[in-house]
Amino acid sequence: MQIGELAKQSGLTVSSIRFYEAQGLISVSRQANGYRAYSADAVVALNIITSARDAGFTLAEIRQLMPGDLSHCRDGALVGALRKRVDDIRMLEQRLAQTRLQIEDLIADIEDRPEGMTREANADRVLKRFKGARRTQALGG
């Protein structure tokens, strides 16, 4: 598969794919003419990258997480790579769940202001809930 086809299948632009390669997130072999030659795995890799990015991982973080080439894994190495993938997905899931809970709390706070409560009283009420709920906010890693 050439880069244009991969772009279509992954929904990314050609330039983004080249950019990800330059950043060390993916690697690729070349045809005799210098064109990049991708296997179907590349679509999966790009989908993982996109999901991770959507979940708030930086490209630098994703570079750490991405296994090199799954097809070169043999026996123990393959299981190792798969386990690592499972761990990565678990991390992603945790981050997503946390973000979602934070938003759900926020919606509840916005909507639950009791009738007749002053803005200031509500602000206090909301603040108290925030301080409890928003401890684990930082996305960095």
Added chain:
Amino acid sequence: MQIGELAKQSGLTVSSIRFYEAQGLISVSRQANGYRAYSADAVVALNIITSARDAGFTLAEIRQLMPGDLSHCRDGALVGALRKRVDDIRMLEQRLAQTRLQIEDLIADIEDRPEGMTREANADRVLKRFKGARRTQALGG
């Protein structure tokens, strides 16, 4: 409250708060000496902005969504956008969970290698399953 105090209470920097103001996300009145004068509501507003940003909204989007006055939060645009984001995250979580289960099954399968099968034959067997399993993955979004 002056801007330094608001920065402490919100966990943002003074410069971020001024930046948000310059971007039209918040407004503020002034003391006689020109200093910004914030009410307790500002802390809540900044927490909403931070949550929305963590959820992937750009500042431009947040500017559209932010109610001018917190007491009119029921107006719905903000809550509606937040709910949609929650739905998106839920879908992503489901896909990730499914992918993870597939990989975990696969690991179990590898470790269950039939007696007498060479490691290489097993790797081939597993890789074929892997490619099959990942076809239904659709992590993107």
Added chain:
DNA sequence: CTTAACCTTTAAGTGAAGTTGAGGGACAAG
């Protein structure tokens, strides 16, 4: 009156994540 900790503005700088453009090569169809 000085010092220190606040605050003000405007402008420029930074880092992440790409996008765009220049200048060219590869290759199939007519």
Added chain:
DNA sequence: CTTGTCCCTCAACTTCACTTAAAGGTTAAG
């Protein structure tokens, strides 16, 4: 052998979300 559509590299540009710097005003304490 031109035309068109792919592809290549490399460098510059853009957008977003801030941060930092420069130059100075305000206020309380000693």
